[in-house]
Amino acid sequence: MTPPRVVGAAAYPPTVSEPTAAAAGREPAVADDRRSGPGLFVVFEGGEGAGKSTQLARLATSLRRAGGEVVCTREPGGTPAAEAIRGLLLDPATGGLDSRAEALLFAAARADHVARVVRPALQRDAIVLCDRYVDSSVAYQGRGRGLGVAAVAQLSRWATEELHPDLTVLLDIDPAAGLRRARSAAGPDRLEAEEMAFHDRVAQAFRDLAAADPGRYLVLDARAPADQVAAAIASRVEASLAAKRLPQ
Template identity: 45%
Template sequence: MSGLFITFEGVEGAGKTTALSYIHNQLTEAGYQVIQTREPGGIEIAEKIRDVILNPEHTAMEARTEALLYAAARRQHLVERVLPALEAGKIVLCDRFIDSSLAYQGYARGLGIDEVYEMNRFAIEDAMPDLTVLFRIDPVKGLERIAANKDREQNRLDLEKIDFHQKVFDAYELLIERFPDRIQSIDASQSAEVVQNECLKLIKNQLNVR
């Protein structure tokens, strides 16, 4: 793959989606070929799986079912959208990827980070991100942001209790230690402008060393 694969991670309400759009615009204006996408979703089949996973009515969904659905959506999105863009030399900015499954299903749901990692290795083979930007914020503050943003999509994960979201935060801290060469973190409690500029700096550094 000759392109650059960059993923954005964080707890609910961390502001990564807003920052991703800013980065997309900045890199496009600088002359780079960039695509912006998300997980689960990004293409028709994966968006339909997203509707099933995140539907607030599907509270009976079992943890392994949830993990498998995420992996299935990830596989289809990867082969249909991400890999072709990377092979064409483009920069792919993706809102969530494998680390979300490791944090949410592997750790917070209690399935095991290693177990969920192996499941997703089958789905993605060796297509790991070149850089993952982790937006670190206290989960309570993240949920407060969601409550204050009436335009944001409300999904099934937003209904989880705070201890679940705290586990997700703790999982990301573990992943920073596990993948220190790939995951770079940003203090997402800062102003949107500061966060976006720090994110852009990380990505420009990555572009210079590839």
């Protein structure tokens, strides 16, 4: 099978108005803004229980065998400050946080994480594997909380100084099945505990984002055998690395 075409990430702020796109039944269009420079930035996205962490770890093991620096990180988190914000955001005791405050906290954690971990690693020509990034905020706060895709995308663009992934892996899963997978003895975190309608909106937002930018996304069925999913991810990352090495 011919490998998927690999391009850089799209700019997050929509180039058409959100109401216009919504009326047409699609996600707002985005302009192509390819990330140049060293390193490779791969993001794993998906709803609760999609298996992102498992697949990220498998890919990291495979890449490290081949040599070179591989940095595994997550959002929110990745730095002491961002991990502290993560604790606040996911702790059920935090309760009913205002949606705008929630979006700003995610953006604050992301700004510190990108400045201190992601960008320096890419400048060292490392491969950065990140569990969640901007599209999670667009899906969870923009669509799930109803703050608007355009508004949250613009906030994230500012927080990251327009650092976009080279590849986004979406592990697609039915929200109810994912939440069953994600259950732990400690009980659900603050976002896992949201009503099913919230998780349905998030799942659809991820699908819409992927449909709007198929060159950046690799969409896989999270219910498929783990080995099959891992092989598909490894193949696409290999293609992404090869594309990075081509003369610009």
